Amino acid sequence: MDWAALRLSLLLGIVTVVVLMPLGAWLGRLFAYRRFRGRALAEALVALPLVLPPTVLGFYLLVAFAPDTLPGRIFQAVAGRTLAFSFEGLVLASAIANLPFAVQPAQNGFAAVPRALREAAACAGLSPWRAFWRVELPLAWPGLLTGAILTFAHTLGEFGVVLMVGGSIPGDTRTLAISIYDRVQALDEAAAGLMAAVLLVVALAALVLTTLLARRREGARDE
Amino acid sequence: MPNPSHRPRRTSLLPAPSRRIALAGGVTLALTALGRAALSQPRAAQAAPLVAVAASLSQLFAELAAAFAARSGGQQLRPSFGATGNFARQIAQGAPFELLLAADEESVLALHARGVFADPGLVFALGRLALFAPHGAPFAPDAMLADLGRALAVGAITRFAIANPAHAPYGRAAQQALVARGLWEAIGPRLVFGESVSAAAQFALSGNAQGALLPQSLVLAPRMAAGGRAALLDAALHAPLRHRMALARNASDAAREFYVFLQGAEAGAILARHGLSRPDLSRPAAD
Numbered sequence: 001m002d003w004a005a006l007r008l009s010l011l012l013g014i015v016t017v018v019v020l021m022p023l024g025a026w027l028g029r030l031f032a033y034r035r036f037r038g039r040a041l042a043e044a045l046v047a048l049p050l051v052l053p054p055t056v057l058g059f060y061l062l063v064a065f066a067p068d069t070l071p072g073r074i075f076q077a078v079a080g081r082t083l084a085f086s087f088e089g090l091v092l093a094s095a096i097a098n099l100p101f102a103v104q105p106a107q108n109g110f111a112a113v114p115r116a117l118r119e120a121a122a123c124a125g126l127s128p129w130r131a132f133w134r135v136e137l138p139l140a141w142p143g144l145l146t147g148a149i150l151t152f153a154h155t156l157g158e159f160g161v162v163l164m165v166g167g168s169i170p171g172d173t174r175t176l177a178i179s180i181y182d183r184v185q186a187l188d189e190a191a192a193g194l195m196a197a198v199l200l201v202v203a204l205a206a207l208v209l210t211t212l213l214a215r216r217r218e219g220a221r222d223e
Numbered sequence: 224m225p226n227p228s229h230r231p232r233r234t235s236l237l238p239a240p241s242r243r244i245a246l247a248g249g250v251t252l253a254l255t256a257l258g259r260a261a262l263s264q265p266r267a268a269q270a271a272p273l274v275a276v277a278a279s280l281s282q283l284f285a286e287l288a289a290a291f292a293a294r295s296g297g298q299q300l301r302p303s304f305g306a307t308g309n310f311a312r313q314i315a316q317g318a319p320f321e322l323l324l325a326a327d328e329e330s331v332l333a334l335h336a337r338g339v340f341a342d343p344g345l346v347f348a349l350g351r352l353a354l355f356a357p358h359g360a361p362f363a364p365d366a367m368l369a370d371l372g373r374a375l376a377v378g379a380i381t382r383f384a385i386a387n388p389a390h391a392p393y394g395r396a397a398q399q400a401l402v403a404r405g406l407w408e409a410i411g412p413r414l415v416f417g418e419s420v421s422a423a424a425q426f427a428l429s430g431n432a433q434g435a436l437l438p439q440s441l442v443l444a445p446r447m448a449a450g451g452r453a454a455l456l457d458a459a460l461h462a463p464l465r466h467r468m469a470l471a472r473n474a475s476d477a478a479r480e481f482y483v484f485l486q487g488a489e490a491g492a493i494l495a496r497h498g499l500s501r502p503d504l505s506r507p508a509a510d
Contacts, residue, residue, distance in 0.1 A: 066430040068359075082382050084431035085415045167415025167426065168387060181418075185308040185390035 001194050004171045005179035009199075012087070012175060013155040016094045017148045020102045024147050027099075028106025029136070033118075050100045054160025061093050061165050085167035090175070093161045101150040109143015110136060146210050153206035156199060271299040272478035273319055275310040277326035277466065278386075278419035279350060279393055282444035283497040290493060291484050298477050306419035308390025314339055314471075321478035324468045324485075326350065326420075326438075327392035331467040344469025347485050348499040352396050352461055353439040355424070357451035360433045364454035368404045371434060375409050384423040384432035387416040392464055394420075397436035400460040427451070438464070439498035455498070465502070 031043055049057060065084040066072050075083040083089040113136050121131040137144075159177040166173035168182060176199055183192040276284050281304040288300050303310075303320070311330040314320055315337060325331050328346065335343045354364040354371060362374035374380050385401075386394035394416065401407045417423030420438055427435035428450045442453035470482050484490055491501050 062425065062429055062431060068430055072431075080381075082431050084426070084429075085382055163418055164422075167382070167384070167417070167432075169415055173415075182387060182389050185306060185312055185387075 001191060001198070002174070002176070002179040002183075005174050005176045005195070006198060008087075008171060008174065009156050009176040012090055012094060012158075013152040015091050016098060016155045017152050019091060020095045020098055020151055021144065021148055023095075024099070024102030024106050024151070025144055027103045028108075028143070028147070029110045029132075029140075031103070031107045032110035046103045047100045049097045054097065054158070055164060057093070057097055058161040058164025061089070061096075061161065065089055065165060084165045085169060085173055087172055089165055090162060090173055093165055094155045094158050097158060097161050098151045098154055101154050102147040105143045105147035105150065106140070107143070109140035109146070112143065113139040142213055142216075145213055149206050149210045149213075153203050153210075156202060156206075270475070270477065271301045272321040272475050272481070274300050274302045274478070274481070275314065275318070275320040275323045276302045276304050277307045277310075277324055277392070278304050278421040279326045279438035279440055279464075280304075280324055280348075280466070281421055282441055282447075283493060283499075286493050286497075287485070287490060290489055291481055294484060294489070295477075295480055298480065300477075300481060304419075304421065306386065306391045309419070321471050321474040322468060322482060323471075324466065325392075326464055326466055327395075328465045328467040330392075331469045335469060339471065340469040341472050342469070344467055345486070346465045346467050346502045347490075348466040348494050349502055350393070350464030350466055350499055351439045351458060352393065352400055352436050352456040352464075353442040353453045353498075354456060355427055355435045355437050355442050355447065355451055355453045357427050357430055357433070359430070360451065362434065364434075364452055366454055366457045368400065368406060368456070368460075372404060372406050372409075375406060375413070380410070380413050380433055382415050382426075382432040383410055383413045384415050384417055384426040384435040386420040386423045387418060389416075391417075391419055393436075393438050394423075396461040396464055399462060400436060400456055403460045443496075443498050466499070 027042075027046060031039065031046075062084060063069070064071055065075075065082065067076050067082055072083050075081070075086075075088070079086070079088070083092070117135055117139070118131065121135045122128075126134060157177060158175070159181070162173065162175050162178055163181070166175070166178060168174045168178050174182070176195055180192050180195045180199070183189075183195065284302050284304070288302065291300070292298055307325045307327055307330050310318070310320065310323055310325070311334055314323060314334055323331060323334070323344075324347070331340070331344055334340060354366075354368060356362060356364045361379035362370040364370070371380070371383075385397035388394040388398040398407065401410055415423075415426055415432055417426055417435075420441055423432075423435050424437050424441055424447060426432040427437075428447065436456070437447075437453075439453075439455055441447060447453070468482065468485065470478060474482075494501065
């Protein structure tokens with residue numbers, strides 16, 4: 001059992017959620033409430049990682065992370081390392097790969113807030129910021145939570161992108177999914193089997209949690 | 224008067240995304256079916272045997288296949304490129320490859336021991352490692368890794384790529400060479416592992432790694448030659464990479480013909496051009 005890989009995968013999942021959720025909430029709210037030119041294109045761009053093979057994203061990121069590109073140069077200047085093969089690079093990659101998993105449930109969460117309530121909040125003189133915290137967020141939070149859990153679970157399962165930009169560095173970029181792959185290729189079935197089982201249990205728990213949350217919300221709304 | 228905002232709303236949280244996912248799934252299935260129907264393969268391709276090819280041979284295989292096609296009246300092959308360990312794994316699980324061109328001997332012999340192959344096959348090429356330095360690398364490649372060692376000592380190397388030694392033969396050889404030159408400890412924290420030699424090459428070629436130990440057969444490829452400089456490693460630094468090939472029990476005649484072709488002089492000349500030498504093929508295959 002590669003505990004370092006499990007720790008890394010869990011950490012990557014948590015950091016990705018923390019980094020991505022503010023952006024996911026903002027984009028979800030934008031798509032739910034605003035009509036603007038190019039919205040369909042923006043929504044399609046956010047959904048793109050659902051459709052594209054991770055290798056496409058991985059390939060683009062590998063090229064974009066190179067030290068002679070702008071993002072690569074900035075990161076190298078700040079951190080003294082390359083963005084590829086680093087934990088930060090994985091966070092950036094999985095934040096992009098998980099955009100649809102964070103944004104779409106958030107969008108549905110915000111869309112479920114009755115329009116009349118938002119208008120009432122505005123009529124009552126609440127600033128948009130206070131209306132967001134006092135009215136929208138308390139009603140939309142299950143959507144945000146679903147997005148966070150899906151993002152976390154999906155990050156645990158991320159493989160193709162990490163394979164292409166990670167470099168399988170123990171403790172740094174060798175996530176559980178990569179470690180399983182390495183063990184399978186090395187014909188180490190015992191280790192691969194154990195790690196696969198751990199991943200299965202964690203993923204199942206995350207999805208059960210999501211379903212329970214959604215049901216609780218459904219129940220609350222039917223009352 | 225009923226307040227419209229208290230009406231139960233039909234927009235719910237989960238059904239919408241699941242509807243989307245279901246729709247996406249349905250569309251995907253329909254497109255797959257369409258694609259299957261549209262891609263009625265030409266007859267020649269249907270009869271083309273599946274060949275599992277070690278990634279170290281990926282750059283020269285097209286040449287081998289073209290020469291074989293010219294020889295055999297247009298017989299095509301369907302190559303699949305990857306790490307030898309990966310193919311060994313897949314073949315052990317019943318993957319339908321008719322011929323395996325491995326980058327080592329152990330994988331083939333282990334599969335033979337499991338009864339996958341009718342015979343242990345034979346070694347058809349001997350591979351060597353090369354040190355590759357992409358343009359702008361902080362060291363000059365040489366046969367004894369001397370300048371790499373110097374660059375490493377002054378902290379100029381941040382990332383160095385090799386294929387994963389856990390399952391890629393050229394990764395194991397790279398490890399041997401680095402150990403032999405006493406660089407393994409120093410380079411350890413700088414190493415990144417490619418899933419195959421091709422991935423390691425891509426890491427270096429894209430500039431993300433500052434150097435790589437790769438098969439000589441790979442660095443001679445035009446794309447690599449254009450992307451940096453390389454030096455053939457001293458043969459004493461690692462055990463020779465004995466590329467063994469073997470036929471599956473159910474191999475087609477076409478696969479058997481290609482197996483024979485690979486032992487011939489024409490194939491030998493192509494291999495030699497790409498930095499792979501020949502073992503003595505007249506010797507009986509070792510078990």
